[in-house]
Amino acid sequence: MKKIVMLAAAVIFSTAAFAQGDKTTVRDDATGAKTTVEERDNGTVKVESRSGRTKAGQKAYNTKEDVKHAGKKTGSVVKKGAQKTGKAVKKGAKAVKNKAEDVVD
Incomplete structure:
Protein backbone atom coordinates (compact mmCIF):
# COMPACT_ATOMS: atom_id res chain seq x y z
CA MET A 1 0.00 0.00 0.00
CA ARG A 53 22.28 46.69 -7.51
CA THR A 54 22.90 50.33 -6.76
CA LYS A 55 26.44 51.44 -5.95
CA ALA A 56 25.70 51.34 -2.23
CA GLY A 57 24.12 47.91 -2.59
CA GLN A 58 27.14 46.63 -4.51
CA LYS A 59 29.50 47.95 -1.80
CA ALA A 60 27.42 46.22 0.88
CA TYR A 61 27.46 42.98 -1.14
CA ASN A 62 31.24 43.19 -1.63
CA THR A 63 31.73 43.81 2.09
CA LYS A 64 29.56 40.81 2.93
CA GLU A 65 31.55 38.59 0.57
CA ASP A 66 34.87 39.85 2.00
CA VAL A 67 33.72 39.15 5.56
CA LYS A 68 32.56 35.67 4.54
CA HIS A 69 35.92 34.93 2.90
CA ALA A 70 37.86 36.22 5.92
CA GLY A 71 35.69 34.16 8.27
CA LYS A 72 36.37 30.99 6.31
CA LYS A 73 40.12 31.63 6.31
CA THR A 74 40.13 32.39 10.04
CA GLY A 75 38.07 29.28 10.78
CA SER A 76 40.46 27.03 8.89
CA VAL A 77 43.47 28.56 10.67
CA VAL A 78 41.83 28.07 14.06
CA LYS A 79 40.96 24.46 13.19
CA LYS A 80 44.52 23.72 12.07
CA GLY A 81 45.92 25.27 15.25
CA ALA A 82 43.56 23.24 17.41
CA GLN A 83 44.58 20.05 15.64
CA LYS A 84 48.29 20.81 16.11
CA THR A 85 47.71 21.61 19.79
CA GLY A 86 45.75 18.39 20.26
CA LYS A 87 48.56 16.34 18.70
CA ALA A 88 51.17 18.08 20.88
CA VAL A 89 49.15 17.45 24.04
CA LYS A 90 48.68 13.79 23.10
CA LYS A 91 52.39 13.40 22.39
CA GLY A 92 53.30 15.09 25.70
CA ALA A 93 50.90 12.92 27.67
CA LYS A 94 52.36 9.83 26.06
CA ALA A 95 55.90 10.95 26.99
CA VAL A 96 54.85 11.58 30.60
CA LYS A 97 53.24 8.15 30.74
CA ASN A 98 56.43 6.49 29.45
CA LYS A 99 58.54 8.39 31.95
CA ALA A 100 56.19 7.44 34.80
CA GLU A 101 56.50 3.76 33.87
CA ASP A 102 60.29 4.06 33.87
CA VAL A 103 60.24 5.52 37.38
CA VAL A 104 57.89 2.83 38.70
CA ASP A 105 59.92 0.00 37.21
Missing part, protein backbone atom coordinates in the same frame (compact mmCIF):
# COMPACT_ATOMS: atom_id res chain seq x y z
CA LYS A 2 2.81 2.39 0.89
CA LYS A 3 4.55 1.72 -2.42
CA ILE A 4 1.39 2.56 -4.35
CA VAL A 5 0.97 5.85 -2.48
CA MET A 6 4.65 6.75 -3.00
CA LEU A 7 4.43 5.90 -6.71
CA ALA A 8 1.27 7.97 -7.13
CA ALA A 9 2.86 10.93 -5.35
CA ALA A 10 5.94 10.71 -7.57
CA VAL A 11 3.80 10.65 -10.72
CA ILE A 12 1.71 13.61 -9.55
CA PHE A 13 4.76 15.74 -8.69
CA SER A 14 6.58 14.85 -11.90
CA THR A 15 3.58 15.77 -14.06
CA ALA A 16 3.12 19.03 -12.13
CA ALA A 17 6.75 19.92 -12.75
CA PHE A 18 6.47 18.93 -16.41
CA ALA A 19 3.38 21.12 -16.89
CA GLN A 20 5.38 24.25 -16.08
CA GLY A 21 6.34 26.36 -19.06
CA ASP A 22 9.81 26.94 -20.41
CA LYS A 23 11.73 29.50 -18.37
CA THR A 24 14.71 31.44 -19.68
CA THR A 25 16.82 33.74 -17.51
CA VAL A 26 19.29 36.28 -18.86
CA ARG A 27 21.66 38.05 -16.47
CA ASP A 28 23.86 41.05 -17.20
CA ASP A 29 27.00 40.54 -15.09
CA ALA A 30 28.13 44.14 -15.42
CA THR A 31 25.02 45.69 -13.87
CA GLY A 32 23.47 42.68 -12.14
CA ALA A 33 20.18 43.16 -14.02
CA LYS A 34 18.15 40.01 -14.59
CA THR A 35 15.36 39.29 -17.07
CA THR A 36 13.24 36.14 -16.87
CA VAL A 37 10.97 35.07 -19.74
CA GLU A 38 8.47 32.27 -19.14
CA GLU A 39 6.50 30.69 -21.98
CA ARG A 40 3.41 28.92 -20.73
CA ASP A 41 1.67 25.96 -22.30
CA ASN A 42 -1.35 28.06 -23.30
CA GLY A 43 0.86 30.36 -25.40
CA THR A 44 1.08 33.34 -23.05
CA VAL A 45 4.45 34.85 -22.21
CA LYS A 46 5.41 36.29 -18.83
CA VAL A 47 8.40 38.64 -18.67
CA GLU A 48 9.98 39.70 -15.37
CA SER A 49 12.78 42.25 -15.18
CA ARG A 50 14.82 43.14 -12.16
CA SER A 51 17.34 45.93 -12.15
CA GLY A 52 20.80 45.44 -10.77
